Amino acid sequence: MDALRLRPSLLSVRPGAARPRDHFLPPCCSIQRNGEGRICFSSQRTQGPTLHHHQKFFEWKSSYCRISHRSLNTSVNASGQQLQSEPETHDSTTIWRAISSSLDAFYRFSRPHTVIGTALSIVSVSLLAVQSLSDISPLFLTGLLEAVVAALFMNIYIVGLNQLFDIEIDKVNKPTLPLASGEYTPATGVAIVSVFAAMSFGLGWAVGSQPLFWALFISFVLGTAYSINLPYLRWKRFAVVAALCILAVRAVIVQLAFFLHIQTFVFRRPAVFSRPLLFATGFMTFFSVVIALFKDIPDIEGDRIFGIRSFSVRLGQKKVFWICVGLLEMAYSVAILMGATSSCLWSKTATIAGHSILAAILWSCARSVDLTSKAAITSFYMFIWKLFYAEYLLIPLVR
Numbered sequence: 001m002d003a004l005r006l007r008p009s010l011l012s013v014r015p016g017a018a019r020p021r022d023h024f025l026p027p028c029c030s031i032q033r034n035g036e037g038r039i040c041f042s043s044q045r046t047q048g049p050t051l052h053h054h055q056k057f058f059e060w061k062s063s064y065c066r067i068s069h070r071s072l073n074t075s076v077n078a079s080g081q082q083l084q085s086e087p088e089t090h091d092s093t094t095i096w097r098a099i100s101s102s103l104d105a106f107y108r109f110s111r112p113h114t115v116i117g118t119a120l121s122i123v124s125v126s127l128l129a130v131q132s133l134s135d136i137s138p139l140f141l142t143g144l145l146e147a148v149v150a151a152l153f154m155n156i157y158i159v160g161l162n163q164l165f166d167i168e169i170d171k172v173n174k175p176t177l178p179l180a181s182g183e184y185t186p187a188t189g190v191a192i193v194s195v196f197a198a199m200s201f202g203l204g205w206a207v208g209s210q211p212l213f214w215a216l217f218i219s220f221v222l223g224t225a226y227s228i229n230l231p232y233l234r235w236k237r238f239a240v241v242a243a244l245c246i247l248a249v250r251a252v253i254v255q256l257a258f259f260l261h262i263q264t265f266v267f268r269r270p271a272v273f274s275r276p277l278l279f280a281t282g283f284m285t286f287f288s289v290v291i292a293l294f295k296d297i298p299d300i301e302g303d304r305i306f307g308i309r310s311f312s313v314r315l316g317q318k319k320v321f322w323i324c325v326g327l328l329e330m331a332y333s334v335a336i337l338m339g340a341t342s343s344c345l346w347s348k349t350a351t352i353a354g355h356s357i358l359a360a361i362l363w364s365c366a367r368s369v370d371l372t373s374k375a376a377i378t379s380f381y382m383f384i385w386k387l388f389y390a391e392y393l394l395i396p397l398v399r
Helices: 020-024 047-073 085-108 114-129 137-164 167-173 185-205 210-227 239-266 275-292 300-305 311-315 317-340 345-367 374-397
Strands: 032-035 039-042
Touching: 085 114, 085 137, 085 185, 114 137, 114 239, 114 275, 114 374, 137 185, 137 210, 137 239, 137 345, 137 374, 185 210, 210 239, 239 275, 239 311, 239 345, 275 317, 300 311, 311 317, 317 345, 345 374
Parallel strands: none
Antiparallel strands: 032 039
């Protein structure tokens, strides 16, 4: 036991020397002498060393946490370059998703099937003015591009304006459209249609083509009167007037005005209403009536609720459906006869074969449509637009 005792010489403190406790003992311990003369340790804390110890500890802990936090956010690769942090990667993903969502909403807002139809129709009709391969020049392509872009801007204005005044109806008929679903506010819709109308007129004015500008202006007037809810307007409420609006734009304005734009403004040739042009105008008259009638068949529920007296509401879906099919079959029959009277062998073959195939496909698909299913009717309506596109591929072959 004596070996475990501390010798007094070790515990004695010389003047000016540091106390042994300062060298050998933790700052929280002290040495005391008991009544028997023995030395014992006391763990009683003293205020000074304890505060100092705690302060050092918390300073070390704070520094460690800061270093650890930085190491989670950033890292350094072997070449010494700082790598991007995980939150920044997450932010870039969020931005990309927002951009993708915005583009998708605008895609649906623009009604892409009408955009494709407008572009194809203008290209097809413009090719009717081409008399030889030498006509397909940079001059022709520039004039064609100007017409297509200006018309597409106006197309977006027209379909967008219609959605602005059909928000409540579209919540029933087309709930996925941006205005009906709430992705776009009405103010956003107004801004979009205003900008596109201004760009369309601005481009038409800058080009300087009278046929092009008048095509844009008449389309603007009819499209506005068709949709806007003002006294004596909103012509879509009246079945015949609504059909005439669509017919005027799709069958007459597109065929004649854009043909004259290429013929008289681009090629500087006199206006000539050729046989193919008259065929295109007549055929698209049938097709425009079909589109005007058929587009309301899937929307009968909302139209009936909001007082839109379409032919589908008045006559019933089934009757209007077969009227549309009959009109298209009649148009294909006329086209086949038109091809049979052509003096050009390749044109005769292409016109007869092409329209015969389209007529057969139409009849086969029409017989299989479930008229009690809105999804089936909507799908067939989009199929009619595909026939519309196909016809504009055949029109330049008519001679």
